[in-house]
Amino acid sequence: MTELRTTLPVVPAAGLPRWAQGALRGALMTVGTVCVLLLAWGAVWLAAGREFPTPLSTARTLAELLRNPFYNSGPNDKGIGLQLMGSLLRVFSGFLMGSAVAIPIGALMGASKLWNRTIYPLVQVLRPVSPLAWFPLGLATLKSAENATIFAIFITSLWPTLINTAFGVGSVPKEFHQVAQVFQFSRGRYFRKVLLPYSLPHIITGLRLSMGVAWMVIVAAEMLSGGAGIGFFVWDSWNALNLDRVISAILIIGAVGLVLDRGFEFLSRRFTHAQ
């Protein structure tokens, strides 16, 4: 019997094509993971004196939130879709402005040792600072919570993009540089055919990291700033002691973050070349 077992696939769906077996196995693993999570959730529910939301009540709340995501009943009562749009708009505004600053400065640092030596110490000091520490400065100078939030996201988006751009531009291999020299590439040709294709994957990696952090920071920033937004929604739900909504929001924030990350992963694959 043992011999037979080695020749037969041990997957339950014997007879399916290989890719389907793989997909099935992956799906089973996922279902298993979710089961473990639900068990852990159950344990927390028991430990928290049964006042904690159950998976079922949370699912109901989530479905309710998603059923009518774009209703608008005044400034303090908006659908989850509108809250998300508000957050995404802030994230993208800050992110785009941050990238517009970080990419040129990063390129300058990568291209010139002098600039790198000048700017890098500054980056090292500022990078570990939580972007929320900048929030009061944003409030003081920009005079609105909305703009202060965007300012915090702007600061957040700077560092990974700056560092990765500087690395990408600064690490063009000598051989490519020599090719451009030997064949007398003009500045424009060098930029389009050597520098940009080489550094673009690094820049995209920086953007992807920036976006990841920005999406995390927006939740905290909106808890400070208030107004419509997914972060404020979480805080507001907590104040209303509605943990079902808090957990639903966590799931939604995670899903949106995943979509954003996948978008950048797609971009990165599109512009990455095999070496």
Add this chain to the structure above:
Amino acid sequence: MPSEVAARGIPSLQISNVEMAFNADTGRFLAIRDIDLNIERGEFVTFIGHSGCGKSTLLNILAGLYLPTGGTVLLDGMNVEGPGPDRGVVFQNYSLLPWLTVYDNVWEAVDSVLGEKMLRTEIQAHVEGMLRAVGLWEHRQKYPPQISGGMKQRVAIARAFAVEPKVLLLDEPFGALDALTRSSLQDELLNLWTHNRRVETVVMVTHDIDEAIYLSDRIVVFGNGPAATIQEVIPVTMARPRDKRRLAYSPEYADIKERLMALLVGGAHAAA
């Protein structure tokens, strides 16, 4: 102009008293010194020697990628002060741009160097001719990571020839290839060169004694570094085209090989 220069008897490359020192962590490192060598137009010269003897350093100086710390290099009587399109270079590591197709790798170089002199259609025809000459026309839409090392080096050779240089500089171009590929690429290199009526002066760095004899008009033997210099220059007068299989039985071949072995293998033995 070039024929005039040749008529006046000015060598293609005049290397006079060249010295190259690098600033290393441990202080000043003298790589090569007292290099004097004239290379005639249309001559095929190989540099041979042990690793670290500075033969690649000299090639890089000829390419203009290094500026010598002493002495001068003249190309057709003009001082070499940097890289230029009159010298095509083939690097050991191929140095193709991986995000450009085989076709575009050649095209960008040709367009960069000859773009002002040629129409777009002429450039296209020229690139096609070069890629056909090295048998890569069918593979023109592939990217360098998708093709073999031998094919990559064919592209690099086609690219170097395509810019119509006066001098072709090859830095151990076949060093990373297997013996069979190496052999066929040697022939393709000679074919391209012969096809162009051997107008290009060719300087090639190699580790391989047989390769040097098969390809060269003269073999420049470097002594061991540091502070290496030219040990001996051996002429190879066997008529072209040479038959690789017959070559091994020729007495001249045996003599040259014997001399090279004595200089290189014997030298290493004495140094050890």
